[in-house]
Amino acid sequence: MVCAGGHPGGGRVDRWPCSLRTRRLQRSPGRRHGPQRGRHPACDARHGRHQPHPGGAAAERRRNAAGAHHRSKRADHLHGACASGDGAVRRVRQHPPDRRAVCLEQHRERPADHVGPAGMTAEVMSAAPPVAAPATASRLLAGPAWSADHERLAEHCHRLGLRPEGGEWLLRSLQDSGLGGRGGAWFPTWRKWALVAQRSQGRSVVVANASEGEPLSAKDRTLVELRPHLVLDGAVLAAETVGAREVVVYLSRGARAAHHAIARALGERRDAGVSEPPIRIVRTAHRYIAGESSAVVRRISGGPSKPQFAPPSPSQRGIGGEPTLVQNVETLAHVALIARRGSAWFRELGTVGSPGSTLMTLCGNVGRPGVYEVDLAAEVGGVLQLAGIRSAGAAALLGGYFGTWLAADTLPHLPLDAAALGEGHGASLGCGVLAVLPEEACGIIEAARIVSYLAAQTAGQCGPCVHGLKAIAATMTRVASAEAVPADIDRVRQWMRLVRGRGVCRHPDGAISQLGSALVVFADHLGAHLDGPGCVKRHNSGFPRPPRSARGWR
Ligand code: SF4
Known part of the structure; x- marks a missing residue:
């Protein structure tokens, strides 16, 4: 339960006396469920009196000053130090509330061991035209x-x-x-x-x-x-x-x-x-x-x-x-x-089976990579409009590294509804990632990179996970480099069957699920890696690369 007097806010106490604030909060439609309890000890809302904040006015001013300083540093960071420049900042700020998204350009500190989705340059982002927002939620x-x-x-x-x-x-x-x-x-x-x-x-x-x-x-x-x-x-x-x-x-x-x-x-x-x-x-x-x-x-x-x-x-x-x-x-x-x-x-948003909204991270071949809140009744095509898709792309990875590759032609009218995704495509929204593969990129190379990363992430406790994923990753790396033969892919498929369901956790299952869908969606292109002329697609296409593995487990 929280204070109705707004004491913690930077300077808001003066503008919102406790009595007024309490009345407004009591009228809030959000209070119709469940009992209320607790009130900040410094408030006497019943009599409408505003008591001094604990620690006195000086302490409150110090707190407010600290808040202002913090905001000021933040603004400096956004306007001056941001590597993406003003254009990107303007775009984030100009989003009306119902289209708000969070830009993933390097606006804030990023962990050294975490590589976020690939971003766009400031010029492209600021030049992007307004986009319809059919899938949005706020x-x-x-x-x-x-x-x-x-x-x-x-x-x-x-x-x-x-x-x-x-x-x-x-x-x-x-x-x-x-x-x-x-x-x-x-x-x-x-x-x-x-x-x-x-x-x-x-x-x-x-x-x-x-x-x-x-x-x-x-x-x-x-x-x-x-x-x-x-x-x-x-x-x-x-x-x-x-x-x-x-x-x-x-x-x-x-x-x-x-x-x-x-x-x-x-x-x-x-x-x-x-x-x-x-x-x-x-x-x-x-x-x-x-x-x-x-x-x-x-x-x-x-x-x-x-x-x-x-x-x-x-x-x-x-x-x-x-x-x-x-x-x-x-x-x-x-x-x-x-x-x-x-x-x-x-339930006003979403479908009967998948009600509500959800947060999604959109990245890869999109104009405005970022975190978006979307209506679960939407289709993938509508979601991609939010992020300003630049072209159809070759395919998309839905659900992250444990997810499913989907061909580009299935995306526009693919519902986010769980039943439709599962029954029609064997896919799931998973953790809400949608990563679009550029047309000039090679899905086999990206799938091999992902399975290699996941093999390195094993906890080293289960044989099939440790040895199976390692063997699959090594062979797929040779396939990606066009150094393998067709029998290698047969072996990979056999190992995938042996590894499935054999770990303490879902790690091996997730890894081979991603790879299995890649071998289906990019089947036509697989031949170029095995006995064809070799892959002519770009190895550095802008599709987000897996990060380096962190050290330690604590
Ligand atoms: S299956 Fe899970 S618990 Fe077992 S080694 Fe792999 S990551 Fe660790």
């Missing part, structure tokens, strides 16, 4: 502009209203909403919560998982950087609903800006006297599988971020031997909105 990314840094607690409360208290009512609401987990599996959220709630007895732990090991994805760290209080509200609602004793925010070491935002948000909540379970941050090495739920439990328990042999699953026995709910941060942010606005509101 829920999670609604609010202050990206350039305004993370949303402060006072602003967050003013915009969305107070957070209701979690409980059984929220489980029913989540069931009605049909919210699926946005970490990649799209598992029904209410089921996951119910499993933990059954065993919790007030001892369970909730983990807000923002580790985002997928190199092509930037949605989770972007969300945490921009809307940390929305994520924290969702995590606290989860803790109250399942009866957890603690919340852990789990971040990659590379996501320094996200770590900074969440640490500041926690400080704001502490200063405001928000009543909620203890929340701490745990960081991990940027590894592809560090976000797998059993790896999360192992890392938070003090070990390496490697998957553990199951059962029991974390929902049965996790951190400290207690049931643990590991939930992706985007899912938690959706929960924070559903708790305020209800399941019917959530």
